[in-house]
Amino acid sequence: MSEEMTGGCQCGRVRYSVHVADYEAYLCHCRMCQRATGGLAAAFKSVKKADVTWEREPDYYASSPIARRGFCSACGTPLTFEFPDSSRMDLTIGSFDEPGRFVPTQHYGAESIHEQWLDTRDLPRYRTEDNPNVVNRWMDKVGRLPD
Template structure:
């Protein structure tokens, strides 16, 4: 089912709208994605380049001789991955979508660098942000200021 989805960076400087045709996404475990996101994997949604409309283009970093990554220079949010060879596709970071709940991981890439202990964390203790009182206190303090 085709749907228009929106997203952007944490500070709101860079925003996009994209036509998404399905709910497939993937996890890239390659070392470059790990370094680019600061995580153990990058969650990515591949889309057609011409399906993306930017209110402001991201800044770009040539992360290798064959690819570049879009990000917000103001807040640092990673936004895209794309090859430099004129590919008609690009990848958007799942976390940059305003509501990524529609997207589902359907594949892994860069498996040679995966960290198995981080993939199935179902049995770890769960704590909601609003249940962690020190954090709640910090938000209440700035709200009341």
């Protein structure tokens, strides 16, 4: 299987297309990814750098002496993780237009996993459209709920 998928940042300034060989993805729980994303883990798809086409390149910062991360400087969306000397890079799952197609197949940085956040299936679930406080704000400003 080889498929072209698309993605980008929240504001749309940075967009990409990429050929993916499968839907396998992973969660990185290392402290650097936690800090870089502000989350408990970063969800990534590993791809060949040569398979990524940028409509507009992300901005980059050296997140450590051995790696850099791509992001949109306009909206702050984290987009990539990569070792500059590698032929591969990771794209954030949330930046794909269809993130639901990916399946996590492994955990990395397991020394920093917050176990209590891994299985949340029994917690109550609330939908955005069921919160009038949020719905009214969206409807007043743009006339619809966000995607």
